[in-house]
Structure formats: C-alpha cells, structure tokens
Amino acid sequence: MERRDFLKISAAGGAAAALEGCGNPDHQLIRFIPEEDLLPGIAAWKPSICTQCPAGCGLLVRVMQGEAEVVRNGQLGIIKMGLAKKLEGNPNHPINQGRLCPRGQAGLQVTYHPDRVRTPLARTGPRGSGQFQEITWDDALKQLVSHLSALQASREEGRLAFLTTPLRGYRKSLVSGFAAAFKGAPPVEFAFFDDSVIRTANSSSFGHASPPTVDLGQSNYVISLGADFLGTWNSPVAQSIAYGMMRKGRPGQRGKFIQVEPRISQTGASADEWIPCKPGTEGVFALSLAHVILRDKLRPGSAAGASIEGWSQGLPDYAPEKVETQTGVPAATITRIAHEAAANAPAVALIGDGATAHTNGLFNALAVNALNALLGSVGKPGGISFTPAGASQTGKAASSDFGASVRALAEKVLSSPDAVKALLLYNANPVFATPPGWRVREALDKVPFIASFGSFVDETSALADLILPDHSPLESWLDDAPPSGSARTVASLAPPAMMPLHNTRAMPDVLLDVARQLGGDLAKALPWKTYDEALQAAFTTLYREQGNKAAKDADEFWSKAQEQGGWWSAEEKPAGVGAGKASGAPMRNTGPQFEGAAGEFPFHLLPFAAQMWYDGSLAHLPWMQEAPDPLSSVMWGSWVEINTQTAGERGIQQGDLVEVASQHGTLRAPAFVTPGIAPDVVAMPIGQGHANFTRYAKDRGANPILILAPMTIAETGSLAWSATRVKISRVGKGKMVLFGGSLTEAPPESRHR
Amino acid sequence: MFGRSFNLWLGIGIVACVTVLGWMLFKSSPRAEAQSGSPSPAPDSDVFTPAHRTVLQAVREYFGIRSTPVQPIAFTHKVHLANGLQCTDCHVGVDRGPDARIPSVNFCMTCHQVIATDKPEIKKLAAYRARGEDVPWQRVYGFEPSAHVKFNHAPHIRAGVDCKVCHGDMTTQTVAERKVDHTMGFCIGCHRQQNASVDCVTCHY
Amino acid sequence: MAHQWGMVIDLDRCTGCEACVVACHAENNISTVGEDQAARGRAKHWIRVERYYEGEFPDVKVKFMPVLCQQCDAAPCEPVCPTYATHHTAEGLNSQIYNRCIGTRYCANACPYNVRFFNFYNPVWDKPLHLQLNPDVSVRTVGVMEKCTFCVQRIKAGEIQAEAEKREVKDGEIQPACVQSCPTRAMVFGDLNDPQSEVSRMARSNRATKLLGELGTLPKVTYLQRDSWHVGEDARTD
Numbered sequence A: 001m002e003r004r005d006f007l008k009i010s011a012a013g014g015a016a017a018a019l020e021g022c023g024n025p026d027h028q029l030i031r032f033i034p035e036e037d038l039l040p041g042i043a044a045w046k047p048s049i050c051t052q053c054p055a056g057c058g059l060l061v062r063v064m065q066g067e068a069e070v071v072r073n074g075q076l077g078i079i080k081m082g083l084a085k086k087l088e089g090n091p092n093h094p095i096n097q098g099r100l101c102p103r104g105q106a107g108l109q110v111t112y113h114p115d116r117v118r119t120p121l122a123r124t125g126p127r128g129s130g131q132f133q134e135i136t137w138d139d140a141l142k143q144l145v146s147h148l149s150a151l152q153a154s155r156e157e158g159r160l161a162f163l164t165t166p167l168r169g170y171r172k173s174l175v176s177g178f179a180a181a182f183k184g185a186p187p188v189e190f191a192f193f194d195d196s197v198i199r200t201a202n203s204s205s206f207g208h209a210s211p212p213t214v215d216l217g218q219s220n221y222v223i224s225l226g227a228d229f230l231g232t233w234n235s236p237v238a239q240s241i242a243y244g245m246m247r248k249g250r251p252g253q254r255g256k257f258i259q260v261e262p263r264i265s266q267t268g269a270s271a272d273e274w275i276p277c278k279p280g281t282e283g284v285f286a287l288s289l290a291h292v293i294l295r296d297k298l299r300p301g302s303a304a305g306a307s308i309e310g311w312s313q314g315l316p317d318y319a320p321e322k323v324e325t326q327t328g329v330p331a332a333t334i335t336r337i338a339h340e341a342a343a344n345a346p347a348v349a350l351i352g353d354g355a356t357a358h359t360n361g362l363f364n365a366l367a368v369n370a371l372n373a374l375l376g377s378v379g380k381p382g383g384i385s386f387t388p389a390g391a392s393q394t395g396k397a398a399s400s401d402f403g404a405s406v407r408a409l410a411e412k413v414l415s416s417p418d419a420v421k422a423l424l425l426y427n428a429n430p431v432f433a434t435p436p437g438w439r440v441r442e443a444l445d446k447v448p449f450i451a452s453f454g455s456f457v458d459e460t461s462a463l464a465d466l467i468l469p470d471h472s473p474l475e476s477w478l479d480d481a482p483p484s485g486s487a488r489t490v491a492s493l494a495p496p497a498m499m500p501l502h503n504t505r506a507m508p509d510v511l512l513d514v515a516r517q518l519g520g521d522l523a524k525a526l527p528w529k530t531y532d533e534a535l536q537a538a539f540t541t542l543y544r545e546q547g548n549k550a551a552k553d554a555d556e557f558w559s560k561a562q563e564q565g566g567w568w569s570a571e572e573k574p575a576g577v578g579a580g581k582a583s584g585a586p587m588r589n590t591g592p593q594f595e596g597a598a599g600e601f602p603f604h605l606l607p608f609a610a611q612m613w614y615d616g617s618l619a620h621l622p623w624m625q626e627a628p629d630p631l632s633s634v635m636w637g638s639w640v641e642i643n644t645q646t647a648g649e650r651g652i653q654q655g656d657l658v659e660v661a662s663q664h665g666t667l668r669a670p671a672f673v674t675p676g677i678a679p680d681v682v683a684m685p686i687g688q689g690h691a692n693f694t695r696y697a698k699d700r701g702a703n704p705i706l707i708l709a710p711m712t713i714a715e716t717g718s719l720a721w722s723a724t725r726v727k728i729s730r731v732g733k734g735k736m737v738l739f740g741g742s743l744t745e746a747p748p749e750s751r752h753r
Numbered sequence B: 001m002f003g004r005s006f007n008l009w010l011g012i013g014i015v016a017c018v019t020v021l022g023w024m025l026f027k028s029s030p031r032a033e034a035q036s037g038s039p040s041p042a043p044d045s046d047v048f049t050p051a052h053r054t055v056l057q058a059v060r061e062y063f064g065i066r067s068t069p070v071q072p073i074a075f076t077h078k079v080h081l082a083n084g085l086q087c088t089d090c091h092v093g094v095d096r097g098p099d100a101r102i103p104s105v106n107f108c109m110t111c112h113q114v115i116a117t118d119k120p121e122i123k124k125l126a127a128y129r130a131r132g133e134d135v136p137w138q139r140v141y142g143f144e145p146s147a148h149v150k151f152n153h154a155p156h157i158r159a160g161v162d163c164k165v166c167h168g169d170m171t172t173q174t175v176a177e178r179k180v181d182h183t184m185g186f187c188i189g190c191h192r193q194q195n196a197s198v199d200c201v202t203c204h205y
Numbered sequence C: 001m002a003h004q005w006g007m008v009i010d011l012d013r014c015t016g017c018e019a020c021v022v023a024c025h026a027e028n029n030i031s032t033v034g035e036d037q038a039a040r041g042r043a044k045h046w047i048r049v050e051r052y053y054e055g056e057f058p059d060v061k062v063k064f065m066p067v068l069c070q071q072c073d074a075a076p077c078e079p080v081c082p083t084y085a086t087h088h089t090a091e092g093l094n095s096q097i098y099n100r101c102i103g104t105r106y107c108a109n110a111c112p113y114n115v116r117f118f119n120f121y122n123p124v125w126d127k128p129l130h131l132q133l134n135p136d137v138s139v140r141t142v143g144v145m146e147k148c149t150f151c152v153q154r155i156k157a158g159e160i161q162a163e164a165e166k167r168e169v170k171d172g173e174i175q176p177a178c179v180q181s182c183p184t185r186a187m188v189f190g191d192l193n194d195p196q197s198e199v200s201r202m203a204r205s206n207r208a209t210k211l212l213g214e215l216g217t218l219p220k221v222t223y224l225q226r227d228s229w230h231v232g233e234d235a236r237t238d
Helices: A003-020 A138-151 A169-182 A195-206 A236-248 A282-295 A320-327 A331-343 A361-375 A402-415 A440-446 A507-518 A520-526 A531-545 A554-564 A623-627 A644-649 B004-025 B055-062 B077-082 B103-112 B120-130 B155-157 B163-167 B184-193 C017-026 C032-041 C106-110 C151-164 C176-180 C199-203
Strands: A045-048 A058-072 A075-089 A122-125 A133-134 A159-162 A222-223 A254-262 A274-276 A347-351 A422-426 A449-452 A479-482 A490-494 A566-568 A602-609 A640-643 A659-662 A665-674 A683-684 A724-732 C005-010 C048-054 C059-068 C189-193 C221-226
Touching: A045 A479, A045 A490, A045 A554, A045 C017, A075 C017, A122 A520, A122 A640, A133 C048, A138 A422, A138 A449, A159 A402, A169 A479, A169 A507, A169 A531, A195 A361, A222 A331, A222 A640, A236 A331, A282 A320, A282 A331, A282 A347, A282 A361, A320 A331, A347 A361, A402 A623, A490 A531, A490 A554, A490 A659, A490 B163, A507 A531, A520 A665, A531 A554, A623 C017, A623 C032, A640 A644, A640 A659, A644 A665, A665 B055, B077 B184, B155 C151, C017 C048, C017 C176, C176 C189, C199 C221
Parallel strands: A159 A422, A222 A254, A222 A347, A254 A274, A422 A449, A602 A683, A640 A665, C005 C221
Antiparallel strands: A045 A058, A058 A075, A122 A133, A479 A490, A490 A566, A602 A724, A640 A683, A659 A665, A659 A724, C005 C189, C048 C059
C-alpha cells in the first residue's frame, strides 16, 4: 500500500474513532445497596438548623432520592441515597417562622462543596503549605489521642487550648465540658462580628448579657443607629418578618423608620430617612434626642440614663445645637426626630455593627439603652426585650468576648514559650479575620500541634497538622439555643437530614471517642458514645425542668422535638428586664478615637458585613459569589464605596482601581461611586481577599481586615474595627462585575392597573 | 492525491465511514441508559454537565436510537405475576409519585432467601447481595433527556390507566421489553381520547 | 374556572435582601456562570433585585425592586418565537418549552423586562454540587432560553395533589420559591381569577402599579409602590 493510501484509510478510521471519543466508555461504577428506604420522586421534609450566621433559624430540608458517588470499604461506587435538594424556613420555628434569608438558602452548597475535606488529612509539607496526605480515621485519632495523652503524662493539661467559632447549646457544653474535665484552658471563641459591646451594655443597663429581641412588628417609630437589622445584624430574618408587619401588616398603621449611619447600608436603603452622621457619633446623636425629649418634657424623666454622665442634669452637653457640628446632623433634624419618636409610641432605637465597633462603642450602646428606657420601650410591646433562656435548660449560653480572647491567646503564646502545646481548632478563622497587628498567625506558628475539625482549608485551618473533618451541618445532629429573635425559650434540635457523603465524622463524636480513649475523669464527665446520646440526656433534663407539660414522658418529648426541629416554650413571655448591673462612674463620651492622622489619612474606613459573605465565612459558596450585592450589584469581587463628589474630585470613575492605604497596609479594589456615603468615608465589604478557602474564594478581591488598625475597645477588649483612617488614590482602570444597569435611572413608576 | 484512483478511494472511504458509523449508532451498549430528565453522571469526570460526552451519543439521542437493554439477571415478570404478585408489590410508590421504583436487592431477597434458591439466576441475585452490591438493572422505558419530559405516574394510576396500556402485557414477558413505543404521538393520542390537557407545559417544563 | 396565576410584590416591604434570588437558583437548577461569564452579562438571575438611587448626598433614597418574568398576557416574546417554544398557557403562564427552543434569542430581544436568559454554553457543576439539582426541574442545555416559570413544577405538584385529594387548590398553598423564602412577606402569589385570594385583594391596592405597563404587555405581576409615612389603608393583617 502506498503511503498516501494508508493515510486516507487511517484518516477515515481516525475520524470514526473521534466520533466515539477517547476514554474508557464502558467503565461503570458498582452500585451499592441503598441504606435508606426512599421512594424516588417523592420528597421527605426533615427539620434542621441553619448555621450560616448566628441567628439560629430553623430549617426544613427537602430530601429526595438521588444517586451519589461514595466510597465504601475503599471502593468507589454509586448509591441511591436521600439528598438534600432545597432548604426552606421551618414554619413552626419561632425565630424565622418559615422564612429564610439568602445565606440560609445557600447552606446546601456547604454539603456539596467540591473542595470539602473528605477524609482525615495529615500535614506533609511545611506548615501552611497546604500539603496534606490522606490518612485513616484510626490513624488520625491515634495521633490526636497521643498528643493529648502526652500532655496528661507531663502534667501539662493546661496547655491544651480550643479555638472555636462561637458555640451555643449542648455543643458548647460538650466542648467546654471536655476542656474542663481535661483541665485544659477554657475554650477561646472567635468571630469577627463580636457582640460583646451590646452584651456588656445590656448587662449593665438591663441585667441581660445578650443581644436584644426587637418587637418591630408593633413598633411605630424605629431609629436604627448603624444596625443592619434587615440584612446581617442580630436576627435578620426574625427582624425582617417583624419589619414587614410594621410596614404593611397592621391595617391602618405604618411604622416610620430612620437609619442613622455614615454609609447607607442595605437596611438604610429601606428607611424613610437616611441620616448620615459622623462615624462614632451615634451615641451623641441618641443622647441629643434624649436631651430634646427631657427638655421638652415629652416623656417623664427617669433614672434610665443614670449610666450616662449629665443625665440627671438633662444632658446639657447634648443639646442639638451643641452637637450639630460633631455629628454632622442639623439641629432641626434632631429636634424633629425626637418629637416624632415621642409622639409615635411605641418607639424603639437599635444600635449595632459599625456604630458599636468604635473605641467609644460601649458609650454609644449605653446611650441607646438610655434612650430606649426614656422612650419607654424596654420590655414593652414594640420595643426591645430579651429571649428567656436558661443556661441549664438549653445548654450553655453564648459567650461574649470573642475578639478579646483570641487576642489574649495570641499574646499568651507569643510571650511565653509552650504556653499552648496543643490547639484544637473548630471553624474559627482568625488568621483571615484579625488585623495582622494582633499577630495571630505568628502565635499559631509557635504552637507545636494544631488539629482542625473544620470541613474546609481556610487561612487558619491551613496551619493544622491534622485535619479531622466534621460532617456538614445537614449531615449532623444539631442543636442550638438562639440568644435573640424570639420571646420564647428555644432549644432547637435536629437529627441529620442526610447521610454523610464523605469519610467525615461528627466533631462531637470524635471528642467523645477521644474522651473514652483517654479515660479517667474525662471519660466520666462525657460518658456518651455519640452526640445524639448526649443530646437525648440533655433533652431529658430539659423535659424535667419544663415540668412535664410538653409530653407524657421524656421519650415522647425527645421524639417530638426531633420531628418539629426542637422544643420551644408555648407562650411568648420575654425575660423580665431588671435594673441592670451598672457599675462605676457614669460614662462620658471619650471617643471616638481613630488611628491615622487626619491630614495624611483623610478618610474613615468603614468595613461592613456583606449580605452574601457575612464575615467572609460564606465566600466559598458559588451562589454567594454570584448573587449580586444588594446595593451595588457587584458579583465575584470586592469594591470600595466612595462618595460621588469625592470620586469626582479625584478623577475616580465607576470601576476604577483604587488603592486604599492605612498605617498598617494597603489594598486595591475597584471603586463603587455612590451618593450613599459621606464624602470623608470609604466603605468596603468584609469577606473577599481569601488566600485559600476553596476555588471560588481563593485570590479574589481584597480583605479590608488586613489593613485595619489593631485598636481595641477598652471595656471589652474587642477590635474597634471602625477606627481606621485611610487615604485613597486612583491606580488606573479596574474590573468590576456588575449585574445591573445604570444606578442613576429613576425607577419606573407607571400607574397602569 | 487527485489522481485517477481518487474516486475509488473516496468511495471506499465513504463506505468505510458509513459502516463504522452505522455500527456505532446501532450497536447494543451495556452501559446504563440515561434516566429520563437527568443525564447519567460520568464517573470519570470532575464536573457534571448535561452536554453529551461524545458527538455519537448526541446523534443517537437525536434519532432516538436506544440499544436493547441487557439485564444482569434474567428476571421473569411472567413467573412472578403467575405466582400472584401485583405490579405495585414491587413497583411501590407508582400511585403516589412520579416514579415506579425498581426495588433494591434487599427487597428481592426477602422472598428469595428461601424461594427458588437453587436456580442459577437466584444464585446470581444472592451473590450481588453477598457482595453488598445492588443489581444494576438497565432502564427499559424512559425519555431522552433532551425531550425534557416530566412524566408523573401517580395521576395516570389515579385516572385508572392500567399498567399494560403503556408497558404491554407483562404476563407474557420475562425480562421487560419495550413493547410499547412511547412516542409523543402515543401520549397525545391517549390524552386526546381521555380529554386530558395537551398543553405543552403539561409535560414539558 | 381555570386558575390565572399572578403575583403581587409590595415594595414597601421589600428590603432588597435577595433571598428570592438565591432561593430561585436553588429551586430551578440555575447554574452559576463564574466571574468571566458574569462579566459578559451572562449570569442567569431569573429574579433579580434592581436598585435605584435618587438624590445626592445627604438626601439619598434607595429603592429596591425585584424583577422577574411578568408572565405577560400580551407577551412580546410569544409571537416572535419561530418554533412556538414560548406560548401562553391556559393558566396564564408564559411557558418556555426547552426542547422546542432553537436558540434564535428573538424572545429575549423582544422582552422589555430583560428577564430572559440564554445558555451560551452547556452549564457545568463542579461535582458534587450537582447532587443538589432539583429532579422536578429540567437541566437546560446549550442553545436554549430560560426564564422564571413562576415555579411551574410547584404549580403542577400542587394541582396534582389537590386533584388526588379531590379538592380545590387552597389560596396560598402553592408558593414559588421566591415567595416562600421572602422574609418580609413582600411577595404574594395566587389565583387572580379568585377575587377573594390574597393576590387579588392586594392587586386592588391604591398603590398598585405595573412595570412598564404603558407598553401594553399586560404583566401579571403587580407592584405596590413604596409608601410614605401615612396611615396605610391597604395593609393586610400579617
């Protein structure tokens, strides 16, 4: 055969082969026997608990049969199993009453994330290199137990530390119980959004160290000072339901709502009036309202504000005319609002987010508490109250010093060698979410052994030597004790909604296993084999404490709680409001203080919680990256909000790349030019700028926390994240992905019916 | 190349291609056919996509060419029905939801751990269970994924449509065969007769 | 009488939180397109929240408006489709029949609301994210248009269930994913042919408007304009 003929025939054959495609088309996975008895095509609804933010909403999970690739006995195959398909709010749950926010909806992607840690890992390369190898659970547990028993052998139990996300309920009891019985250090809890200022203020003013439950549904006048209560603050879904009722859920009534903040937040966008005030002056504003109310005798004088200096004299320093320049709010406006609030009872004031993250955050919060007391909204319908919760009834109550304790931990480790010899890490990411000035990364590098239970490799868990991956929330026994959002006591409970997809183990089960293996007091303190056993014991105690009203016996109580997603008290009865534990001299306003000389750093940098990424812990979810930011419509990136006029003066156009520099670092992000921010303020969402944390979040955008000044709030030790001053400069053209048209078009308001 | 024998070689090339193509189009494939409405997951890929894996698969689907399924065990409907079983004893849920489920090997073994245990096909069944494997039944009836058909058994059962109308008389079949061709015309014909909706969105959405 | 599905969105309640946007993605197998394709305008948000800024600092107002397929009774997208892939159903929905669609995109061109989205390439899910896909909803392929269907799969399921129980569909029983998730209860869905249904009652509000109604599309979504601070006569009891 001649060469050209060979080529012709080969070409014909080759084309046919290309049609079939390469690869191994007849490779077929074996099918494992299903472990559940499901009817295909028919959904089962199972209760669960949302863990995407601290609110603690109840879920109903739509579970349907599907086919998943799983590994059984080392072999890959396909199995028919119940798969969570959709999350809805649990209609019976007192916090969210069947509704759910976008973050809650995205919880599904945590379970099915392609970059979840699927099996235990042991570090192979240098710490932080991200090099791990897969090991068995037996090996992983052996390593963990050996490190802990070594501590016991050398009488160094106190050098075991836990670093976790803020925990509540029985999960917290378990972790604290483990730490205590082991004689290790009390667990350190960390979250960027630390409500220690609110808790301290409420403890001082009302005797409750917890965030408030706001009865917005009955309010007629709401003044929010910086609190993004419809987006990310406190219990957003509960507050949104109540907000809807406040506006259009009471025939004949519509509440008015004012938002006072330097940058219009997503919540501020729904306000009847947005009143920009200078950063840190929210407390002054609140006291100026109080001054007018006292001056014009719009309410009976009360001892409500005894914690504020000058209260009994009628707050002379806070007359509207005197604070006009300081706050940037015209005196006439302050006077008008005070009159409106007093005339439209119930009126309530809220404060949170950036306003309590100033160096004078506690003062601001106490000022708002005093205003509320003066308005008569404390413990009354339409005002603030507190969720009745008993620490013994629903597991341990949440802590309050998240930021302070991680900073203290870092300092301890840096100052004394071997202060911490073993660190157990659980879903806390301080390497991402603290300013480098706190030296958390440096401190962690000094800890000889770090084990992480998280499902993902993020900036902090990348430093682990051992990863023992937890189940995802939908695969876990969950319980919760939400601290706010309802006037009932709530003990949420949910069995797993689906079987585990990967070779993971529930973190509480691992701790119980370790306790059993270590024996002694630890095993005695935690005698259960699995977490659901512990939960059942806890719910039996809860049943007895409730006085046998809820079911005929403990077993029925336990079953009913599992079916409905928890137990909650039958009546709405907020906790009684006490007089508070105010101590020390009345507070005066000593702030806010900022770092960075105003001349060199002319702008206030105000980071804010992003609706989609919260504090950055949700940036790994593709739905959260692609959902447009409500105010800017930005997707898949960061942005810096700059006032229109300021931008114009600097030749900065929409989307231009700008550099933001503080005394501690610089970052670059595209500019979002908006009239909704004060001219001397720039704002950035928290959540992007991850160095790892899965393919969707890695190397995307910029993290404003990294350039924050490490200033603290004196009374609580938490980070004053509103206290940084910066300068900005245009770098050049940038890239910003928007899902929206022009932002200055008028909305269409055609009146065709 | 464009010599005298060009036409000859062109002709041979075309015949070769057509033969190979025809063979590939019509050959029986032991691979599981796609479930209606959901393309089969490719185990050797990191992504899921509704795209066809090869052009050939796309062409086969377009022409509605499906190979005759080869079942791993020679299940005989005739024998089971003759022994008094009803369709719904195994195909549970057909009156409650969209799918008529094929039970797992555990279900079969509830009877077959004692019944006909000496038969070779039952031994095969037991072997699957011993290995922890479910029987890889091959789909007989179903729609191409690109037809986007949302067939729901339950309303049809409730409307009194007998199983044999769409699936043929199973008392004469051993292994299930595609006795009835589920073309759109087949469905529409019955819908018209029964005054059920023929709006597109009744089945396609 | 046949149902006529319609929706009311109360802009006085809407806070722009976008729970509706993400709920829709989860329910309807909408793939994420990633940064590069999103930059090309190809993100497929069947429902989106539009934001409008009015005024200059410090007198700024922001208004949110969720926009989704209006299921127009005189839909401009229906007559332009060469293959009849989109038509008006007996229950008032603007259908999208994926297997008829040949991807001319003329319908998207004609739609004044920009609520139609084209699959420029075959969607891809990084495994095992695909396990979340809703079996009641088609997975669309390249070359096919898609848009909000008022969660037709839920409408069908509700109607089939009601028929099985030999009763009528109750008002509020069928809720598209967006309506179900909305925390402020701003969205209401139901039968416009039932004058007592909540959606009918709310559509009679004196704040009722239609988006681009002057174009004559006869949209089935009624927007209740954001109110100002006065006593609202049309509030419903929550």
